[in-house]
Amino acid sequence: MSDRQHRFLAWLDRSVMWTGVPAMAAGTQRKRHLRWPPVVALVLASGGLIWCVTNPAHDVFIGSVLIIVGFSIANLMPIWGPLRRFSERADEFERQQRRDSLLVGLTTVALAGFVGIWLTVSLMAMQIWSAAVAQQELISFAFYMMALFGAVPTLHASWHTRPLADEDERC
Structure with missing residues (x-):
């Protein structure tokens, strides 16, 4: 994998993490x-x-x-x-x-x-x-x-x- 492809994939990972969707799926949302x-x-x-x-x-x-x-x-x-949410422990x-x-x-x-x-x-x-x-x-x-x-x-x-x-x- 070239450096350019690696940077693009790293950028995609950071942008997905920024949305909070992976944390929401894992149940560790802030x-x-x-x-x-x-x-x-x-x-x-x-x-x-x-x-x-x-x-x-x-x-x-x-x-x-x-x-x-x-x-x-x-x-x-x-x-x-x-x-x-009502489904989460509070x-x-x-x-x-x-x-x-x-x-x-x-x-x-x-x-x-x-x-x-x-x-x-x-x-x-x-x-x-x-x-x-x-x-x-x-x-x-x-x-x-x-x-x-x-x-x-x-x-x-x-x-x-x-x-x-x-x-x-x-x-």
Whole structure:
């Protein structure tokens, strides 16, 4: 094997290790405090929802793309975030942290759903939106709520606790 092929394979190994997938498969995954990626996901999804609501008849594509990008980022948060899954062993602090974060996330989704449904119904009642526009807005709103449920618990857990220093940084 040439040196060039060896460097390329070493680069591929490092890039796969960086993703955390091998550690996840081995069950030795390191939970990280993700403070800014959930904020980015929420800002993108919220901007997309505002764009969709303010421009319902035209250029809904831009708002939908922003919501889907925020939704995609938010779906990665539970994988690498600080919260353990229900199938993993967790102590009392981690269970309480997971419970509090999920309750904050569910409360946020419930409030957003309440506001969104009433906004849609009132705009249809005032005949500002047609049924087709309301259907399109509700689909965008559903993706927004899923982005909220993916990002808010991770955001709450990451900002509520302080990350511990790594072993390498202490020495």
